[in-house]
Amino acid sequence: MMRTITKAVAIAAILTAITPVALAANPEATDITTNFRTAGASIERLQVYEIAGIVILRGRTHDKAQAEELGRYAQSLGYARVANLIQIREHRDVEIARQAEVELAVNRSLDGCRFSVTAEQGVLKLAGSVKHELQKDVAMAVLRNIDGVREVQADLNRF
Helix, strand or coil: HHHHHHHHHHHHHHHHHHHHHHHHHHHCEEEHHHHHHHCCCCCCCEEEEEEEEEEEEEEEEEEHHHHHHHHHHHHHHHCCEECCCCEEECCCCCCCCCCCHHHHCCCCHCCCEEEEEECCHHHHEEEEEEEEEHHHHHHHHHHHHHCCCCCEEEEECCC
């Protein structure tokens, strides 16, 4: 019984001595995202943190060159160690165009309209004809809500 108490006291003493050292070993992260937004790269969900002299870049883009440019920008600011964790996403143009066609077809307020949809690098191009002016706005809103769509360009006429 006495040995168990002695061991418990010894462990408590060690933990009490180690805790301040362990807390001091965790460096604080500084959010420097706003400094990098002005660099001109269009990175989705950009997050930039500096931890103990290391810059960590996170986000998503379709352009590998922009991700690399942001890493060089960090080095030009004097950071020698840069962890570039920006994800390069492939364009899913065929999937986006199919999803757009489905969404337009199932929307009851667009009944009677004729559409042609193409996608290129996340930009949807919508052509065709609508019965009412309001249907143009509805079609644009439907397409903007599709995942992966960066922009919608429309050339719609009334018939």
